[in-house]
Amino acid sequence: MNITRENIDALNAVVKVDIVADDYQTKVNQLLTDYRKKADVPGFRKGHVPMGMIKKQYGKSIMIDEVNKLLQESLNKFITEEKIDILGNPLPRVQDDFNWDADKFSFEFELGLVPEFDVDLKPKKKVTEYKIIATEELLEEEVKNIQTRYGKMSPLEEVIKEANITGTFINEEKEINKKGTFLVSDLEGKKNEKKLVGAKVGDVIELETKKLFKDDHKLQHILGVSHEEIHDLDIKVTLTIEEITKTEPADLDQELFDKLFPDGSVKTSSELREKIKEDAEKQFAQQGDQQLLNAVTEHLVENTKFDLPAEFLQKWLATAGEKELTPEEAKAEFEKSEKGLRYQLIEGKVMKDNDIKLDYAELVDYAKGFIRTQMAQFGNTNPEEKELDDIAGRILQNQEEAQKLQSQLISQKLLAFYKENMSFKSKEVSYEEFIKEVYK
Missing domain, CATH: 3.10.50.30 (Transcription elongation factor, GreA/GreB, C-terminal domain)
Structure with a gap:
């Protein structure tokens, strides 16, 4: 077997795989022998069917299966060993004159290559980081809401x-x-x-x-x-x-404070307002963090310039799904997904260059933290560690749920990295101002 790679340009390559009979014949003969032992053909004792008959009936289909298995294994191994970063999957080139009766087979695959680029984390125009504060008007409104709720x-x-x-x-x-x-x-x-x-x-x-x-x-x-x-x-x-x-409305008295905070931590209306402010700004901080991550993502996608193997990706998208797409549909699908793909590449580059990793133990701890928060909402504030481990294990066995939690944890890690390594323009706003500016 011989595998060679030819670079068409910086974003496209072709891999050629040459396979001869010596590469697969031993395995084919072994399988034919196994077929012969098991074959139940009228007129012959089991295991004594002539090999010529077995070859005639099964030989070609077994050979084709083995060549295809060998081809895929060898191609994947070559890409891994040569450390070729690809987009999508290798696309086989159609050969009109291909002949399964030949002594030698040659296969060609098109590859779309991951572009080389750098990510600038020190932009001239800084991304805005919002600090959302709870205004006096908001606190007054929330106090009234509480009085109404308990009235x-x-x-x-x-x-x-x-x-x-x-x-x-x-x-x-x-x-x-x-x-x-x-x-x-x-x-x-x-x-x-x-x-x-x-x-x-x-x-x-x-x-x-x-x-x-x-x-x-x-x-x-x-x-x-x-x-x-x-x-x-x-x-x-x-x-x-x-x-x-x-x-x-309920009176702002100790009876109301104790209903809200049974631990007795609030004894005056001023302390109530401080608690409301603290809780509100914690929630605002979460929204501010999400907006900051979104803004950094938009900035990096817009300002990190690199080309993609667009023609290859459109050909790949045309055949990647359950239903084959027309060239026009594939082009539209590529245009729709291009921005997301660009950020995936940027995200991967940032994580690789800065050794940002995610291991399974971290994912388990993150899942347990998520579960602990959920359980606290239903009154279970001190669950046993074994119970958390069991629930986390079940959740992470669900591929979709595991992927969702992994994505959330990666976002947290990236946000922490961006905060530490990027300079932002800080702006203090009320919640109403934040909504107007961000979602205008």
Whole structure:
């Protein structure tokens, strides 16, 4: 057997594999002998069928299978040993004059090569890192929400300006069928308020989602749609009113503080506000980190220039899926996935150049931390280590779940690396300002 590589250019190569009978004949003969021992042919005792008959019936198909196995094993071994970084999979070149009856076989495979490039982590134009603070207005609003949540509720016959409304929002086209509760005071503008004030249980009100609430995130929570979708959502929904109530706010006293913090850590309204601020800014920090990682990703993709073997990748995409794509469909698929591929290559380069690794023990610890958080939400704040190990083991056996956790952990590692090795433009903003700037 002989394997050679020819570089077409920096992004494309061809590997040629020459196979002769000596490379596969011993294995073929062994398999034919095994077939002969097991063959049950009328007129012959088992194991005594003439070899000529076995060869005639099975010889060619066995030979073809063995050549294909040898070809794949040898090609994969060659790529590994030669440390050839490829994109997609090798594509066999079609040979119109190929003959399985020949004494020697020659196969050619096209390779798409990973481009060589450098990643600049010291850009002239710095990425913005947002520090999101909890404003006094936000704290005041959250205190009112807490007082309302723990207040005394009484039923009303019809909607008034101070009412809570519980009902089901429906939009068939978007497959929205969601029950939610809101305050009339949450609504944006007199027009929406006017539609609801005076309504009774059982009434069906048509509303427009655009500028329905003062805070779009209230609508996001009620309708159950994604954060990205909610800011541009402009549809009509029907609201079927199921309950109308009024809430007398709870007093800011020790009874309320103990309900919120049974450990007795809060004794004054000032301490309550400090707790709210601390919790809110922890959540804001998570959102800020995600936005920073997204911004760095966008920056690196936009500013790290390299070519891809586009023609090869389009040919590969045409045959890679269950359904073969037309050249036009393959081109469209490549254009759709190109940005993601570019970041995968950049991410891989950053991790390789800076020795950022992920081992299984780290993944197990990360999974256990995730499980521990989930269990705490259901009141189990001190699970046994064996229980965590067992659950983590089961989760990581699921390839899809394992891949998801691995991706999250890699993102954490990369974010920590970027924070340590890149300079950012720091900007302090309120949550509302953050949303306007990032999702405008």
